[in-house]
Amino acid sequence: MLDVKLQIGCLLVVLYFNAEYMKDTLQKKLPCNGYFDAILIIAPWAIVFDGITAWTVNHMDKVPGWFNMICHALFFILMDMLTIAIFLYIIRMTIGINSATMRFMLMLPGIVSIALIILFMDELYYIKGRTTNYSMGNSVYVCFASLFLHFLIIFGVILIHRKTIEKKNLFGIIVLMVLALGVLIAQLIFPEILMTSVVPAFTVINLYVNFEDPALRRLQNYNANMVTGFATLVENRDNNTGGHINRTREYVRIILDSLWLHPKYRLVLSRDYVMHVLDAAPMHDIGKIATPDHILQKPGKLTAEEYEIMKDHAKIGGEIIEKTFSDLDDPDYEKIAYEVARHHHEKWNGTGYPDGLSEEEIPIHARIMAIADVFDAISAKRCYRDAMPLEKCFRIIEEGAGTDFDPDLVDLFLGKKKEIIAYYNQSKKTDSDL
Numbered sequence: 001m002l003d004v005k006l007q008i009g010c011l012l013v014v015l016y017f018n019a020e021y022m023k024d025t026l027q028k029k030l031p032c033n034g035y036f037d038a039i040l041i042i043a044p045w046a047i048v049f050d051g052i053t054a055w056t057v058n059h060m061d062k063v064p065g066w067f068n069m070i071c072h073a074l075f076f077i078l079m080d081m082l083t084i085a086i087f088l089y090i091i092r093m094t095i096g097i098n099s100a101t102m103r104f105m106l107m108l109p110g111i112v113s114i115a116l117i118i119l120f121m122d123e124l125y126y127i128k129g130r131t132t133n134y135s136m137g138n139s140v141y142v143c144f145a146s147l148f149l150h151f152l153i154i155f156g157v158i159l160i161h162r163k164t165i166e167k168k169n170l171f172g173i174i175v176l177m178v179l180a181l182g183v184l185i186a187q188l189i190f191p192e193i194l195m196t197s198v199v200p201a202f203t204v205i206n207l208y209v210n211f212e213d214p215a216l217r218r219l220q221n222y223n224a225n226m227v228t229g230f231a232t233l234v235e236n237r238d239n240n241t242g243g244h245i246n247r248t249r250e251y252v253r254i255i256l257d258s259l260w261l262h263p264k265y266r267l268v269l270s271r272d273y274v275m276h277v278l279d280a281a282p283m284h285d286i287g288k289i290a291t292p293d294h295i296l297q298k299p300g301k302l303t304a305e306e307y308e309i310m311k312d313h314a315k316i317g318g319e320i321i322e323k324t325f326s327d328l329d330d331p332d333y334e335k336i337a338y339e340v341a342r343h344h345h346e347k348w349n350g351t352g353y354p355d356g357l358s359e360e361e362i363p364i365h366a367r368i369m370a371i372a373d374v375f376d377a378i379s380a381k382r383c384y385r386d387a388m389p390l391e392k393c394f395r396i397i398e399e400g401a402g403t404d405f406d407p408d409l410v411d412l413f414l415g416k417k418k419e420i421i422a423y424y425n426q427s428k429k430t431d432s433d434l
Contacts, residue, residue, distance in 0.1 A: 006194070007051030010201035014044050017208050024214030035089035036212050042082045043200035049075035050197045057126055057133040069121060072135055076117045076143040082200055084110035087150040090173055093211065094157055094165050096271040098260045113146035129192040136191070144184060147199075151181055166272040166332050172210035176203060231282040234289045243427065244376055249281040250423055251372035251413075258412035265364070265408075272332065277365045280337035284344045284369050287317025311345070315354040318342030336365055344369040347404045359406075367406040371397060371413050374404070379424065390421060 018040050025032060053075050056068045084107055088097065097103050120138035127136055154177055162170065180199050187196055231245050256274050259265040288296060291313050295306045302310060318341045325334040343357060343366035350358030362370075379393040388396075394417060401410035413420075 004051035004054050007047050007054060007197045010197040011044055011047045011051070013201050014040075014047060014204050017204050018044065021208060021212065021214065028214060028218055030214055030217055033089070033212060035085055035092060036207060038085040039082065039089060039200075039203060039207065042078055042085055043204050046075065046078040046082050046200050047197045049078055050194075053135065054132070054194050057135055060126065060133070069124060072124060073118065073121050073139070076139055077114050079143055079196065079200075080110055080114050080117065080146050082203075083147050083150050086203055087154065089207065090154050090176075091157065092271060093169060094173070094270055094272075095161055096260065096269065096274060098257060109149060110146060113142055116142045127191070132192050132194060134191045134194065144188060147184055148181070151177055151184075161270050165270050166330075169210070169272060172206060176206045227279065228282050231286060234286055244285075244380065245282045247376045247380070247424075247427055248284070248369070248372040249278060250427075251375060251420065252281045252368055253278055254416050254419055254423070255368045255371065255409060255413055258416060262408070262412065273336075276333045276336045277340070277368070279333065280340045280365065281369060281372070283317070283321060283337050284340050284373060285313060285317065286320055286341055287313035287315065289320070290316045311353050314342055314345050336363075339363040339366050340369050342366075344373055346370070348401075348406055349403045352404075362406075364406075364409075367409055371405050371409055374400070375413075375420075390424065 021040060024030070049071055052071045053068070056063050056071055060068060087110070088103065088106055091097060091106060097106070117139045120142060124135055124137040124139055126133055154173070158165065158170065158173060158177075165173075179202055183195060183198050187193060228245065256269070256277060259269055291310060295302065295310055298306070318338050321334065321338045321341050325337060340363075342354065343362055346352035346355065346357045346362045346366060347370075348359055348362070348367075350356055375393055375397055378388045378396060379390060381387045394414060397405065397410055398414060401407040
């Protein structure tokens, strides 16, 4: 039992967090993160087989050689599978995984590592140490090399995208990587310490506390629902049922998805950035709460004086977000929400409002919002006119490239015409069913 006391302790810790996560997630019916679920499933088994192999190498006179080899193979494979799951989880948390092809390419080094581990298992041998026996061989080297490779790639991703990763996420990931690499280096230098089980245990604790705590996720969902509800109430003042909020958010998402493939914007993006922009999109017209009803609901064209009052909603929206969100303890989201609300009517040529910004002076999320907002404004029926035909709407966006809109973003938007049309038709059907 003394051979496996560390593994038993780590296993109990992991099982405790597993139970807490499952209980709270099921009770509150929260959505699950597939990669974190995989980590929770694999981690205890990796620790179990770490403990079994720690015992079998010290009792080889009592266990068959084939049993010892199978247990080692399962331990190495489980550690590699855990590494793949951690790698995918952190990549998704930082820069996102936007396609099945990307996910497969990220998994490929780990898959190759597992194949090599199986191939080299018959070369496994055991060394008698001063305090404990331990295994060595090519399969051991491949397993540890895979761990180092994946963690080094994560460090590279963090270094490249450090400016776009939310600070609390960045700190949690760095702490996890430093401890994991520290344990691996210590294990290689002092192979007798057999402390690999610390890696899956600390991974579960770190990810649970920093990212997956159900209480934290419930609060985030509550905040998101509150923001959307508030924005919908504001939209209802101009006889809109909230469809504008949902549609513009979806158009923003479509443009953001396209940005992953554009070399100019790839380094700007992270999962947190994308989620912040999507969560900020419903707040873009929040300043209309201060616009008088007779202007907001006027069925005809606004006078010059009325239009000037209407334009104030962008400036007022930014001010409302500054005052309302200042205590959210999420400065990145607050900044993005503020800039989306204040600057979504700025134009690429500098003739927009309220600040007359031009080109890349306008934050990219505000430039994205501008396209989504105008496209929905002209493609949806309003109290003062009917919806324009979709082809005409696309033509207006195209003609505005380089004057009203960022030309690169317009190209990306127009490149998604089929997806936009499919969503538009679906949303129109949904609205008619209500």
